[in-house]
Amino acid sequence: MDMFVLQMFNGLSISSILLLIALGLAVTFGLMNVINMAHGELIMIGAYATYVTQNLFISYAPAAWFEVYFIVALPIAFGVAALIGWLLEVILIRHLYGRPLDSLLATWGVGMMLQQLARTIFGAPNVGVSSPSWLNGGLAISDGIVFPYKRIFIIALVAVVLLCMYLYIYRTSSGRRMRAVMQNRSMAGCLGISTRRVDGMTFAIGSGIAGIAGCALTLIGPIGPSLGTYYIVDAFMVVVLGGVGKLVGTVCGALGIGMFNTLFETYTSASIGKVLVFVCIVAFLQWKPRGLVAMRTRSLD
């Protein structure tokens, strides 16, 4: 029983992490159709932004403030990653719209450059990010069941990010412009929307969310130059399984993969569990090539 409850929670927790890393990709890949192989490196940038923030707090702020550094690091990670994403869009990706293979190769190259840059600046070994003490430990339900606070925090964070994204895309005028451009670029342009500016903005938001994911990942894993490469495949998997272009699809994709991964891993091993998940995804995409939630637009017909 303990095992079952714990595994349900673990599944939910893995799903939330998958969702967080895939959300940014859902914007850049799902909405803009840009295969951004440097997405993992934007996650890494978010993680290093957190590390730098932590060090600034240790060096310059009163010791008592350290407890809140993580809250400050979240917007900083978002901002830094968004800025670099925006620069990437203006300098490189803008010239490659409609050429998915070219953008794949170019962003892959950028990803390698960013990794090497991080290695030059921060060194090859991992850096340590210590979490604030209020995130240490866990919620003990019973003797055998402990829900780590960090995982609860990440689940809550994902919920907040998701809500913000929903509000932005569906409830603000700039979000409406974004949807208009993604659905019919030339018509939106005719109606006076600066499609270039919207593209840059959208890409920056997707990158910023990757930054937040990086910030959250400092709580659970290693922070090194190759951080992003661990997660990039999972992120694409979630978006493709969920169905390109729909937020709901990304949520379903993350939940599905996270839960099944945990389930398979419980009864087999980590490697075989992952293989089984891949097999299921391949089989599912045979049956429904457009993923769980297919977008109904004319452009796809």
Added chain:
Amino acid sequence: MKKRSVRLWGILLGAVIALTGCVEGGTPPETSNSGGTGEVAASDETIKVGILHSLSGTMAISEVSVKDAEMLAIEEINAAGGVLGKQIEPVIEDGASDWPTFAEKAGKLLQQDKVAAVFGGWTSASRKAMLPVFEQNKGLLFYPVQYEGLESSPNIFYTGATTNQQIVPSVTWLLENRGKTFYLLGSDYVFPKTANQVIKAQLAAEGGEVVGEEYTPLGHTDYSTIISKIKAAKPDVVYNTLNGDSNVAFFKQLKDAGITSEQMTTLSVSVAEEEIRGIGADVLKGHLASWNYYQTTDTPENKTFVEKYKEKYGADRVTADPIEAGYVAVYLWKAAVEKAGSTDVEKVREAAKGLEFDAPEGKVTVDGENQHIYKTVRIGEVQEDGQFKELWNSGSPVKPDPYLKTYEWGASLSNQ
């Protein structure tokens, strides 16, 4: 005008990307077979040696500092007059955490650069990939990391521990001091799998029990399910053979799941001072490791070694077992070359037999039979400052026994 400059930027960026691509790809090994014998090949002034480690990729976390230690040794030797009156000229190559790249670069170093010896490798996979290259080209490799044993090549000197100098004594110690039930957790490749074969054979012979065994891919970062399984199995000891970055995720999540070192011991064989820096000493406090050397090891040689290392690379840097083994390797090679009076591989091998050196870990001796070295075994506990406190040591250097011939239960293993 604006548009043009943007396009220019694009082209420039493209060019840079293309260039980095070329560099990453590396130069193919020279095909002209000159049958390099390792004879002094460089100019009259210098002797070339190769340094071949992962400076990028998942293993860079560990291997970069070993490269640093080897460079330090070379610098010291050069400052003291070099080898045979010649300066050592290091040729550094990046194995990029990729086994075929290691083989390719090893070929390049031997055939193109004609180096007298190569210092390099970390994972067993990289060593296994390089081994045939060194045997075919009659080269000489100094391998600085503890490994799973069951191997000895005339073209390799092993300056890290083999199983009977690290794993076997630690299992015995754990059985005596911590309990009988073991959970084996490792990365999914040759070292952890072979190491666990050895551990299982030993536990079966010495009255221990394996209650679980898990392997995760290199770079794996979510250990929540495995921690649930460990909780359910309630072992006395988790024997950890995870390699690289995975250790960070595992220990952080273990702590958050509410498991402390008091409730359950973990003993790691790939977590040293360098890794503690990335994981956090507060997370690892109280957990154990088995090595031959710690930064805190109390010898006069170690004091100077740590001082010099910090002076060169920064006060926040730490030394660790493989770092020391890499440093010692360069000195052992120097001593052998001077004894032989030549850099010819055959002569150096012959001269190295029984060679002694006062290393930071204490006296080490080269075993003439299997080209491993005698090393003292030490079990350490992680302290708050990220350093180890020695709980136990073997007293004197242990004779290397890579095929575990001296153990009754080892007979079945060496036949594999």
